[in-house]
Amino acid sequence: MEWSKIKTILILLMLAVNIFLSINLYSQVSGSIREEHDMTEHSGEILKSHGFAFFEDAFLDMPVSMTSYTFRRDIEAEAKAAQGLLGECEQAQQGGGIYQYSSSKGKVIFRSSGYIELEWLSEDEPDIEALLMPGLNEDALSLKKETEGYSLYMDGLKIVGAFVSDRHSGKETFAEGVWVYGQKERGAISRTRAELILALGDVMKKLNLTSIDALKSAYILSPLQNGDVRLTPVWLVVSGDELVYVSALTGQQITS
């Protein structure tokens, strides 16, 4: 009986402690979110006071944080992709990270840093998606068919530089471009929105740009010397005819 009472008291005590900790956690998180929101608004106002023009809520619609990723080249995924398109095929290694797969239907060459080339000789239409899908081994990755080829998206954001185009020449079909085949590794986290707004102001000032006509977030794919690829989160700014990429990691302008 005594032990039962102690248990009841302990449960009540823990309930009280848990309620306190939950309130504390909620206040910390909501306080940080509010603070981040206020800082973002304040940074936007600073930019406005320096003569920059932009549409309402331009910055508040941007993601609070983004992450960079490195995709390690996966030769097995490439082989699977080639087999998905060509069926039974032969592999040839030419050095320099070049892997060639060929069958009677055509040949696919995988080069370092995600570069692929397809030469399709068969009269049937090639199923290019069968070649590209094995790269999408991460839930976050998705492809989108566009007029001139296929684009790659990460977490719903476009990966600038990851695009495979296809063209027909007589009975033959050719496709080439950059795609991602590999396992992703998380990298560094972006700066805060407030920091990026101020950095964006500096970049635009250097470029003599004063208006933000459109603002989006995206990833830029860049090759690494070891054959892997890196996805760098960026803020993509449209100002008149100019398209400017600002790294969400460093706040500096980068070229695509």
Add this chain to the structure above:
Amino acid sequence: MSERFKNVTLALMSLLMIILLMVNLTLSLDSTHFVFLKNILGIGVEEETEQGASVTSNAVIFPAKLAIRGQDGLYLASGSAMSEVFSEVSPVVSEAMGSVSKISKIDQYRFLELLGGNNIYLSFTFSVPFSLLQYWWTGEMGFSSDQAALALTVSAVDNKVVLAFFDSQSGKYYLAETAAGYDRFKTICDNAPEANAFFAFEQDGCHMLAPYQPVSASSVYYSSYAVTVPDFSAEGGVSQSLLSAYGINPFLAKVYKTTEGDVVYVEGYIALQLSKNGMAVYTSTGEGYGISLDVPVGLSNKETEGYMIKRIVSVLEGICSASSCQGELSVAEIARTQDGYMVAFERFLGGGFITEPDGYSAVVVVKDGVITDIKLWLNSYSETSQTMLLPDNLVISLLDGEGNLLFVRYSEKDGILSPGIFSYNGGTKSGVE
């Protein structure tokens, strides 16, 4: 039944309390753990150290000159753009290097002819053994000859990518077929930035330069840096991670201070002297003692050499990251000794190499697969301003003789690291600006 319910509730409450406590503590203390949770919540974002999209990793050696010839002419990369351009051209250059076949001798005229067309041009501060270059940049060593490359071009002949290089040791030029992708190569050349340079052989009045030397035709900008010398004698001036990077146990090592203010750690046969001018000297006096490079068995001599130097770079990078010094180390000299190697490195920063007061940024001695001596400068640098350098074509009139090569190098004066144009001709380096 009631007791069982209480037991379960108690267990759940305890678990919930632990979780809530951990989350509260994690978020209130500035811990680096739970980054993912912080990321999701959008708070406590970590400091960024990466340089965005232009990161090169473990390159081992960096080119001293890097240029791309496209439709509009020759673009010579300079300053901070060097790393970015190097990163951009690396896949094609690596592919070409890794897939070379059928190497044949060519004459200088043919080499210059290739430089006149679309090409990617790289040159080094010394003739780098081609097999090592291939190993460091591609991870493969399919080339076993002894040729070395001082200047190298990835070019195209009949829509096929070829690689040509000049070996300054033998004075010969070579051309090799490659399996590198032509479309990829062409895209790089077609998208080359605005032309700002020309090759010395393309204009009159450049006879004092090597004909394959790119000459900038407009002013270029390089960053200047403030030099911070680490204070090793201060309390906590030598971190445990720095000692661990040298393989020294901070709890077992004896510490001494010299009258000059240097700090010396001694553990068995190993000594590490950290000078007040920022230089760290590591010495092993016992046979077989030092930092082992764990060279795998079964490698050829050339592969062993390439592997060892790559491992040395990762050891040095570990030391540098433990002491927060910026820039990347690039091989500057390789000398074979009786029982090993002496490898010297220069630090590559902001598009140029640093000339330290005594020459190289690091000198490493390897004996029987073990690092026995390291001399390494551990200064850190912070960008201060941009410095404009005159175009090369205004500088060349100051040069003597023929066959000079021009490089941008950094040298320190009164705590400021400033860029300058240096000429190199037959083993001597001299500043001309």
